[in-house]
Amino acid sequence: MTDTPILQFVDVVKSFGAGVAEVYALRGVNLAVDPGEVIAVMGPSGCGKSTLLHLAGALETPSAGRVLVAGDDLAGLTLHQQAALRRRDVGYVFQRLNLVPSLTAVENVMLPLELDGVASRAARGVAIEAMHTVGLEQQLDRYPDDFSGGQQQRIAIARAIVGERRVLLADEPTGSLDTANADQVVELLATLPERFGTAVVLVTHEPRFASYADRIIFLRDGSIIDESSASDVPPSIEPLVGMLR
Amino acid sequence: MAVREGLLSLLSDGPRYGYQLKTQFEAATGGIWPLNVGQVYTTLDRLNRDGLVGELAAAAETETAQKSYELTAAGREALGAWWSTVPVDEPPPRDELMLKMLMAIDHGRDHALAVVTSHRTALLGLLQARRREARQQTAAGVTPPHDLLAAQLVHDALVVRAEADLRWLDLCESRLLASGQPDRTDGAASERSEPAGPTARPTPARRLTRKARR
Numbered sequence: 399m400t401d402t403p404i405l406q407f408v409d410v411v412k413s414f415g416a417g418v419a420e421v422y423a424l425r426g427v428n429l430a431v432d433p434g435e436v437i438a439v440m441g442p443s444g445c446g447k448s449t450l451l452h453l454a455g456a457l458e459t460p461s462a463g464r465v466l467v468a469g470d471d472l473a474g475l476t477l478h479q480q481a482a483l484r485r486r487d488v489g490y491v492f493q494r495l496n497l498v499p500s501l502t503a504v505e506n507v508m509l510p511l512e513l514d515g516v517a518s519r520a521a522r523g524v525a526i527e528a529m530h531t532v533g534l535e536q537q538l539d540r541y542p543d544d545f546s547g548g549q550q551q552r553i554a555i556a557r558a559i560v561g562e563r564r565v566l567l568a569d570e571p572t573g574s575l576d577t578a579n580a581d582q583v584v585e586l587l588a589t590l591p592e593r594f595g596t597a598v599v600l601v602t603h604e605p606r607f608a609s610y611a612d613r614i615i616f617l618r619d620g621s622i623i624d625e626s627s628a629s630d631v632p633p634s635i636e637p638l639v640g641m642l643r
Numbered sequence: 644m645a646v647r648e649g650l651l652s653l654l655s656d657g658p659r660y661g662y663q664l665k666t667q668f669e670a671a672t673g674g675i676w677p678l679n680v681g682q683v684y685t686t687l688d689r690l691n692r693d694g695l696v697g698e699l700a701a702a703a704e705t706e707t708a709q710k711s712y713e714l715t716a717a718g719r720e721a722l723g724a725w726w727s728t729v730p731v732d733e734p735p736p737r738d739e740l741m742l743k744m745l746m747a748i749d750h751g752r753d754h755a756l757a758v759v760t761s762h763r764t765a766l767l768g769l770l771q772a773r774r775r776e777a778r779q780q781t782a783a784g785v786t787p788p789h790d791l792l793a794a795q796l797v798h799d800a801l802v803v804r805a806e807a808d809l810r811w812l813d814l815c816e817s818r819l820l821a822s823g824q825p826d827r828t829d830g831a832a833s834e835r836s837e838p839a840g841p842t843a844r845p846t847p848a849r850r851l852t853r854k855a856r857r
């Protein structure tokens with residue numbers, strides 16, 4: 399692929415604290431995510447998955463190394479530009495509590511646009527489109543509490559993609575959902591690349607959901623220890639059938 | 644289950660010819676258990692000897708001298724007993740993956756972790772491939788070739804079993820990581836030496852071959 403990676407980590411180190419209390423969350427991570435690629439990040443608790451996303455979303459800065467979005471080093475951006483990046487380029491979905499309870503669904507989705515200075519009318523139009531994408535266009539004016547957990551996550555996804563953002567970072571977005579709702583949310587995430595060219599970085603513990611990814615990255619103790627590509631394995635049931643014999 | 648129980652089950656629907664049993668057995672097992680007709684007749688002979696299956700004489704008006712078989716009362720009873728017997732993993736089955744991990748632990752934590760890593764990557768690679776295949780078929784509006792319930796259930800079993808193995812590998816990893824501090828050099832971004840483990844990736848087929856459970 400000749401495209402510039404939409405997201406790139408170069409020798410990224412992140413530590414917290416200092417001296418004997420220093421904790422390494424990431425120890426030299428190199429990763430390039432192509433536009434429209436779906437990456438799953440797996441690994442035991444505390445291995446650095448959330449830190450990886452925080453750095454990609456410019457919520458934290460690396461201790462060493464570089465994080466680039468569409469070729470731009472985040473360290474070279476002013477705080478103002480970083481905030482703009484979070485509103486325009488990089489969307490974020492957390493495990494829960496993504497929405498502002500006092501705003502309606504569509505108002506939640508409009509939020510990043512309005513913060514970005516888009517006029518209300520125009521913002522509402524774009525937000526309605528995003529609500530359409532997640533299949534909730536009939537329930538624009540209801541409040542978050544009136545939605546199921548799965549629907550709330552779909553609203554959060556609408557907000558995270560509104561305005562044609564190019565990267566969606568999702569940190570265990572199904573962690574608080576039941577199976578059926580979780581399936582729907584991941585199915586939705588997996589369609590974003592083909593519909594909008596959005597790259598998706600999905601942190602998950604569930605093999606079922608990781609299997610949607612083009613690549614699965616395995617972290618352990620702050621380092622990428624292995625990687626699995628969908629194209630590494632011929633799509634054949636034969637090796638698995640051996641298991642049942 | 645052995646061929647024996649499979650045949651008793653099929654015969655509980657009424658008399659069948661040997662070749663018919665072969666075909667039905669293969670269809671019922673979702674295509675994962677091909678039989679040759681010789682196996683069918685050998686098994687039928689044993690069932691007959693044990694009084695569980697009776698032979699029906701070829702119908703007079705047909706020229707073909709094919710014998711058909713039917714369940715006896717004793718056969719019906721044996722089948723009922725089989726349906727109601729719950730398989731218990733006692734002693735635990737000699738699962739290939741489990742035994743490999745147990746042996747790996749004997750060679751130290753890092754070796755065991757490397758085995759966890761390579762097996763997990765392989766299993767997830769297979770789940771990715773299955774998922775991609777399913778999504779491509781959905782996108783193309785193709786009815787999957789395995790639209791039969793039996794084949795779907797086989798597919799589900801394979802996926803769920805791979806997931807169970809992955810959960811177990813996660814537990815292995817957590818326990819191994821908790822079992823002692825890694826021998827890492829302290830300091831910034833230290834290059835961790837690769838654990839002395841299997842570096843070459845085995846083929847999926849070899850990695851995943853399991854012994855028949857019973």
Ligand SMILES: Nc1ncnc2c1ncn2[C@@H]1O[C@H](COP(=O)(O)OP(=O)(O)O)[C@@H](O)[C@H]1O
Binds near residue numbers: 415423442450
């Ligand atoms: N703000 C912080 N202050 C101190 N330590 C932190 C902070 N954030 C993360 N860590 C530590 O960094 C490591 C990685 O954390 P995290 O990225 O949250 O892991 P994961 O999401 O994989 O569970 C852990 O040891 C965690 O305790």
Ligand SMILES: [Mg+2]
Binds near residue numbers: 447448449
């Ligand atoms: Mg986390």
